[in-house]
Amino acid sequence: MDDRKQKVLLAIVQDFIATAEPVGSRTIAKKYRLGVSPATIRNEMADLEEMGYIEQPHTSAGRVPSVRGYRYYVDYLMKKRELTREEEELIRSQLAKKARDVGRVIKRTGNLLSQLTSYTSMVLTQQRRPSKFKHIQLVLMNPAQTMVIVVMDNGAVHHRLIETPESFISSDLETLSKVLNAKLQGLNMNTIRFTLLKELYFELGRHKHILDLSLEIIQEGLFLEEEDKIYLGGVFNMLTQPEFQNAEKIKTMLGILEQEELLCELLSDDSLDKGVTIKIGDEIKDHDIKDYSVVAAPYMLSGRKIGTVGVLGPTRMDYAKVISVVDFLTKNLSVALDRVLRGGGR
Amino acid sequence: MDDRKQKVLLAIVQDFIATAEPVGSRTIAKKYRLGVSPATIRNEMADLEEMGYIEQPHTSAGRVPSVRGYRYYVDYLMKKRELTREEEELIRSQLAKKARDVGRVIKRTGNLLSQLTSYTSMVLTQQRRPSKFKHIQLVLMNPAQTMVIVVMDNGAVHHRLIETPESFISSDLETLSKVLNAKLQGLNMNTIRFTLLKELYFELGRHKHILDLSLEIIQEGLFLEEEDKIYLGGVFNMLTQPEFQNAEKIKTMLGILEQEELLCELLSDDSLDKGVTIKIGDEIKDHDIKDYSVVAAPYMLSGRKIGTVGVLGPTRMDYAKVISVVDFLTKNLSVALDRVLRGGGR
DNA sequence: TGTTAGCACTCTATTGCACTGAGTGCTAAA
DNA sequence: TTTAGCACTCAGTGCAATAGAGTGCTAACA
Numbered sequence: 001m002d003d004r005k006q007k008v009l010l011a012i013v014q015d016f017i018a019t020a021e022p023v024g025s026r027t028i029a030k031k032y033r034l035g036v037s038p039a040t041i042r043n044e045m046a047d048l049e050e051m052g053y054i055e056q057p058h059t060s061a062g063r064v065p066s067v068r069g070y071r072y073y074v075d076y077l078m079k080k081r082e083l084t085r086e087e088e089e090l091i092r093s094q095l096a097k098k099a100r101d102v103g104r105v106i107k108r109t110g111n112l113l114s115q116l117t118s119y120t121s122m123v124l125t126q127q128r129r130p131s132k133f134k135h136i137q138l139v140l141m142n143p144a145q146t147m148v149i150v151v152m153d154n155g156a157v158h159h160r161l162i163e164t165p166e167s168f169i170s171s172d173l174e175t176l177s178k179v180l181n182a183k184l185q186g187l188n189m190n191t192i193r194f195t196l197l198k199e200l201y202f203e204l205g206r207h208k209h210i211l212d213l214s215l216e217i218i219q220e221g222l223f224l225e226e227e228d229k230i231y232l233g234g235v236f237n238m239l240t241q242p243e244f245q246n247a248e249k250i251k252t253m254l255g256i257l258e259q260e261e262l263l264c265e266l267l268s269d270d271s272l273d274k275g276v277t278i279k280i281g282d283e284i285k286d287h288d289i290k291d292y293s294v295v296a297a298p299y300m301l302s303g304r305k306i307g308t309v310g311v312l313g314p315t316r317m318d319y320a321k322v323i324s325v326v327d328f329l330t331k332n333l334s335v336a337l338d339r340v341l342r343g344g345g346r
Numbered sequence: 347m348d349d350r351k352q353k354v355l356l357a358i359v360q361d362f363i364a365t366a367e368p369v370g371s372r373t374i375a376k377k378y379r380l381g382v383s384p385a386t387i388r389n390e391m392a393d394l395e396e397m398g399y400i401e402q403p404h405t406s407a408g409r410v411p412s413v414r415g416y417r418y419y420v421d422y423l424m425k426k427r428e429l430t431r432e433e434e435e436l437i438r439s440q441l442a443k444k445a446r447d448v449g450r451v452i453k454r455t456g457n458l459l460s461q462l463t464s465y466t467s468m469v470l471t472q473q474r475r476p477s478k479f480k481h482i483q484l485v486l487m488n489p490a491q492t493m494v495i496v497v498m499d500n501g502a503v504h505h506r507l508i509e510t511p512e513s514f515i516s517s518d519l520e521t522l523s524k525v526l527n528a529k530l531q532g533l534n535m536n537t538i539r540f541t542l543l544k545e546l547y548f549e550l551g552r553h554k555h556i557l558d559l560s561l562e563i564i565q566e567g568l569f570l571e572e573e574d575k576i577y578l579g580g581v582f583n584m585l586t587q588p589e590f591q592n593a594e595k596i597k598t599m600l601g602i603l604e605q606e607e608l609l610c611e612l613l614s615d616d617s618l619d620k621g622v623t624i625k626i627g628d629e630i631k632d633h634d635i636k637d638y639s640v641v642a643a644p645y646m647l648s649g650r651k652i653g654t655v656g657v658l659g660p661t662r663m664d665y666a667k668v669i670s671v672v673d674f675l676t677k678n679l680s681v682a683l684d685r686v687l688r689g690g691g692r
Numbered sequence: 693t694g695t696t697a698g699c700a701c702t703c704t705a706t707t708g709c710a711c712t713g714a715g716t717g718c719t720a721a722a
Numbered sequence: 723t724t725t726a727g728c729a730c731t732c733a734g735t736g737c738a739a740t741a742g743a744g745t746g747c748t749a750a751c752a
Contacts, residue, residue, distance in 0.1 A: 036725085039727090040725070042717075058733070059716065059731050059732060060716065060731050061714080061715070134485065134493075135485040135493075155507050157493070159497075236597070247593045250597075251582070251590075254585065257582075370744050372743085385696050385698090385746095386694085386696070388746075389695085389746095392746080404702085405702050405744080406704065406745065407745090
């Protein structure tokens, strides 16, 4: 692909990203000053179309980038864009706000991302680390109920309120807690099951009911927490994009957004990479999603990946901007999370 | 309002609910067999319009119920609808599924509700009960980090990981936990602040850092937990309704749904009532929402209201059906929650 | 006095049609 | 190789005619 073709392709992609209208040869000649006439550009465009980089919605319309065209643009033509002072400032200040829990930070991140890009943001939180039992605590809440709290070594805390016979008193529970803690310390599920159960039941047989429930909660902690949660932000925001004049388009889009599993898969799939990943149109398997692109990047906590941030928008999205925002944001998010999860909360 | 007028109004509301098209006099005469001619019905309709129960989109269109018309229908004309076997069965089976946590049940409820009604469901969880301190537990996770867990008497559990000096050992933390538990038992924030702080700091001065953080977490537990969370379901679902052919309508609707505070307010506002509440169109203050109605009802846990379930749909919604579903669902939800929060989780 | 048939009238929605303008591809000249 | 010129295509727009749904009113009827 010669130099001029690249320039023409770049012009088409940029213009289409900016206006959402098919781009004609005249427009390019005028706006992008390639020093040649529209006719020449038409010839180049005919070539580019043959090569599969651009398409024509109908005979009398201008050209539109194809998925392949976007891909070429993203890989070779696109200039890196730096964030403006204001954008950096906004991100920093939002993430610096004191936040009480992770959920809050996640939500704020999503909104921020959507606000900066005008597309829909997705934040996935992953918990993939296998965990071990760390601590159990039984707290008598009232004569008939006990709170069972289980702490895993990866910092997860599970709790549930259970019914207990009125005969229980605080010190019973304390003893029980102590024994369980001593016996189960640092074990994972496999180890717990075979060696210790009999021993435990023998020793604490009297409290069978509570023991059952406790073990069940521990089990949950060990097995079931590998769950991804996804947060979406700025759906309404994205509707200001010109492609969404049409009710059908909106419906398709909402249809995609309601398939949480699909989105989760989309985001967790990048898991290998460290940096920003870009998926364009039908590079994604799902058919519905052929007119959309996703820009995603993982975020870390103490060097370990704990989730992914992504932006979903039309294939026509402003990749340069989105990429820079996602990149900057994920880096700063890691810092912010560290502060919330560790420090004094501010 | 005489008997025949009621019949005409009923016919108009029913037909409009079913078809979403303005209803003409001929249609009523034919489909609803009132035994009079279209001309007579036209006279009645003119009266009903004058009385404010129906409206005409334009001169050559049929009539459409006004908010007042819907209100009259809901209050006086509507026949109670029983759920079908299948519907009841579906609700029962979905709620009977074993669920691991409340969030899961809430989500499932929302989806169920939306599926049954074809409108958007909203589930609000409220935590309005003032709580007292019940228990604090410090767990050493690794040489440098400690997990602080605070249990409130209403069953809320708060936790956070904090940094601790390496010199700490498990028994330090145990002592600390014990003292804090003994001193702070059953207090609310006001009491804690004045009497005990000095005493505590004197006694445990050596551990000032950890004490500060612990108290902060307790404080959060006491003050900040009055937070409502709302879950929305089946937004996409609702788009199958004929009013959403138009992109603008969809945007307005999504605009409403993105205002979480507004929705929360809408649902928490019914807090007084025990049963199903119906708000139609501009009976709701917010202007955007004038074409929508909300049917809501609270759900309970051990006799105390802990949240609200609602359905948001066009004013033209099938009230009879929605009301019966919401009613049945909230009643069963209470039972299901009880099982999850208490029992063995299934 | 209430009901009904008939009719003129209103207004929306649809259809067909001509026209405009953007944009192309091709050809021939520079 | 580039460019000017030209015929051609096709979506979009505006306009007029038409169809159809529904009304309100009047006068006749029971």
